[in-house]
């Protein structure tokens with residue numbers, strides 16, 4: 001009897017894990033931070049960076065946002081964005097990004113597919 005209970009408990013915890021693990025092919029739930037990040041990127045970054053996958057950057061030196069996604073994770077990207085106003089950023093005017101702006105941009109960039117779109 002105790003053994004049967006143990007097996008049930010084990011099975012349900014395995015099932016719980018399977019449900020919790022995000023499937024790479026599942027469509028993402030709409031995330032308002034991703035939308036805000038996209039709008040911000042279009043307004044403030046798109047004159048130099050390709051902000052959508054599968055495009056070339058208008059400024060050839062500016063990395064495509066989809067390639068940033070491969071180089072940074074959401075946390076390191078936010079740190080990098082925080083450092084930009086004080087570091088050299090190729091002719092880019094100091095960007096006054098709030099913490100919320102940075103986290104929205106990072107959410108958007110993390111949501112992008114590979115550089116080839």
Ligand code: HEC
Nearest residue numbers: 044045048059061062063080088089090091092093095105
């Ligand atoms: C005036 C053009 C210009 C604008 C506008 C611009 N960037 Fe850039 N950005 C560049 C160029 C050129 C590079 C590559 C050279 C460099 O890193 O200095 C770059 C590099 C970067 C990098 C990579 C830094 C690294 O460590 O490699 C990040 C992240 C970035 N930009 C984010 C942004 C974001 C977010 C915005 C909008 C808020 C933005 N940029 C707007 C020109 C621009």
